[in-house]
Structures are given as structure tokens and as C-alpha cells.
Amino acid sequence: MSNQIWMVTFRIFRKKGNLKPYFEDFEMEVKPGEYLLEAIERIWAYKDRSLTFAHACHHSTCGACGMRVNGKEKLTCITLIKDVVKDGGTVKVEPLRNFPVVSDLVVDIGKLYLNLESVGHHPVVSVVEEPYQDGIAAGRGSEADYIRLSDCIECGMCISACPVATTTSTYLGPAALAGAMQASLNPDNGVLKLVDCADGVWRCHSAYECSEVCPSYVEPGRKIMQLRRKVMAERIKSIFRSNN
Amino acid sequence: MIQTRADTKPGEGTGLWFVKILLGLFIIVLLLVHLIVNHYVGEGALLTWQNVVDYFSNPWIVFMEITFLFVVVSHSLIGMRSIILDLNPARGTMKIIDWFLIILGTGSIIYGIWLALKIASFGG
């Protein structure tokens, strides 16, 4: 397997300025065990230096390389070529949906960052607030001593996959709502009021596509439901509070 | 402090969503009752006009059908409103749509009540 060479056609979405978008085919020799991002980099290096795409860490931590591969959202730095195409086949690569395209495979993800900031999402959290996915204990000392990077790598793939985000730009979206759930662990910051609206938790229609495509165990769909329960509990408590 | 969002829409907050899902639950119960009594209770299982008139001669049936009508119309129009909200209409447009749905819903329920009472009146 490691010495095999495949011939694969990469059908890449191209868009420059105000010109009409189109798909361009690049035939590449690739190893099936390579990552898709490596092939895209070689297309840029050897075939077309005008191809624009985002990438940084190459190990699924930064979230920069999210794209749609054969229509499905994937982090291309951890997507093996053999998992998305066969020898002699064609793989379609497009930018994320529901974010405006800047150029080719690069989208403007700024709204996501603004939404995350507006709900008070912290990229670095205490392990107590956001335990590790596999529940491994932090080690020596009390758990409260340890901090970690939040699960969300802000890749935007959940928003690309969300059916609601495709028609409305004002919906906070799965990533920001999951971030709001994290922020709501601090009860005094008003985030529950913020998400209790038509563009917040109540816009979700339980498609759970966000949880399907999330590469980082955030489970945004589940977090939205947890947030809904918190919002409802807060509403009920506020009725009793105002009656006192 | 969390930044407030000037563009958040009021409208489908906790209250309306909760009402929609509660109405849905009532529909499941009332639909079962509606189907069972329509097709299994009473003479002829509502296959003729006279069967329907006889069926509506029971005031509990009239009450059940009117309640069912109210619940179904409300749930369906709140649901349609949710679908329209997904298209992100402007506030002004949404106000017009809201009024249209309220008038359609109220009109349907009034018409349904009139119809139920009219059929009941045929029974004497």
C-alpha cells in the first residue's frame, strides 16, 4: 500500500473576484495513504500557483483547512485520499458553504469569530468546565489546576453543514451556540438571555448535521439541546423570582 | 460582559416553541381519539351524511372536534411561521406574515366552530 501510486483527478472549485465560479480538473499522481491537503498543496506548487486555500497546523488543531470533499465537510489535513476516492477516480473539492467565498477554496469566516466572541466563548478553559472527551484524569494535583484548549477548533464546518445557516446569516449557528453553552457555565454573564431568541437556540431544527461533521468532539447539536434546557430552566426560575 | 446583539429577532423564543411542541403532543392524543371515534365508534363509521350528523349529536364529540381543530390549526401555523423565519424575512415583512397567519388561523377556527355547530344542529 505505501508504494502504490494512484492517478486521481481533483475537481477543484475556482472563483476569482467577480468572475463566474467554475470547476477545474487537475490530474495528480498521489499515494492513497496521503492526506488530501498534501495533494492540494502539490497542485498549488506544481500546477497552478493562483490556487488559494487555507491551511496551517496540518494536524486538526487550527481548523483552517475545512473544505467540502465530494459534498461533505472534512478537515483535509486528516482526510486520507483513499477514503474519498479510488484509483482513476475524481474527487470534488469545494469551499465551505454558508460563508462568502474570498477566493477559490478560501471563505470569509469572520462572522463565526464575531459570534463566538459575542457569546463569550473561551478558547482556553479549565478542565473542570470542559473535561477531556475520553475522561482521562488531568494528572497530579486537583483538576481545577489544569486548563486546556477548548474542543472547538473554530473550523466552521458545522455551519457549512447546517440546513438553517444556508438561508439565514443572522442565525448564531451551532459553533456559537456550543460556545454559548460553554460560556453559560458562568451564570452571571447574560448569555442565556442572548440565545433565547429566534436566531438563537430556537432556530435549530434537530438535523444534527453539525455533530456529524464536527472533527473535534464538540457535539454542537447536543450542546444546543443542553442550552435549551438551561434557557427553559432559567425562564421558569425567573417566574418564581419575580413573584417573590 | 456579553455583547448584546442589536439584530436578534424576538418572535420564536422559548414560549412560542414550547407552545408548538405542547400543541404537538395534544395533537397526537387527540388525533388518536379523532381517528378511533371517527372510524370505529358509532353506526356506519361516518360513511354517510346522516352518520356524521348522528356522530355530532353527542356534545362531547363537538367539544373534542373543536378542541382538535384549535390545536391542529395553531400547531400547523406556528410551524409554517418557523419555516418562514428560516428565510430571514425583514421585521416589517414578518409583521405582515404574522398578521396573515393570525387572521387565517382565527378565521379557520371560527369557520370550524360554525361548521361543527351547524352539523350538530341538523341532528335537532
Place this chain on the structure above:
Amino acid sequence: MVTDTNKPAPANWWRWFDPRQRDIGTWAFILNRITAIGLTIYLFLHLVVLYQLSQGPDAYDGFLELAKSPIIVIGELLVVIAAIYHGLNGIRIGLTTFTDTSPFQRAIFYVFTFITIVGSLIFAVRMFTA
């Protein structure tokens, strides 16, 4: 320079109904939306048609004869299937909202789809053999 390509827009509404490359939860959402719209149209048609009842036996019984035609019976069966599915998916949405069962939303969908199919077959047999 940011373009308008891929921006969210109401014109993308058809994508709500596009299941390609999407998972089971999106299928549930698509079917829920289609059945919601279908049932709403049926509801108002049903209310309009029932006006015949107020016009006396000739009008209503005449309509019932028409309602025995195969197209109408198939239409009514579709309404029954839609109602069963929509109600069960509504329960799925309520369950995953009010309890922490979101991780099992796919399994719940499979079970409810099975019940929908069984219920639909029972109604189909009853309606076509009546």
C-alpha cells in the same frame, strides 16, 4: 475581496430538501419539513371540503362517492403516513430537547421510521381492502 458566492440567502431554500452527502438527522429534518407542509395543505383542503356537510346529504354523500376514487384513497394514505412520521419525529425532537438523548437521535429515528412503515402498511391494508 469577499464575493457573494456561498453567502447564506433565502434563495438557497431548496437546499433544505437536498439529502446528498448528509446524514440520517438531515433526512429526519427533510421529511419533517415536507410532511409539515403537506399536512398543512391537507388540513385547509379538509376544512374546505367539509363545508359540503353543511349543504345537506346530497352534497356530502356525492362528495364521498368521489372520495372513493383510487387517487383520493392514495392521497389519504399519504396523509396518514405523513401524520404518523411527523408525530413520531416530533416526539424525537421533544425527547432530544427535554432529555440528554441527542447522542441516540439516529437510533430513535430508525425505530420511529420502522414504526411509521408498520403503521403505514396497516393503514394501507385497511384502506385498500375496505
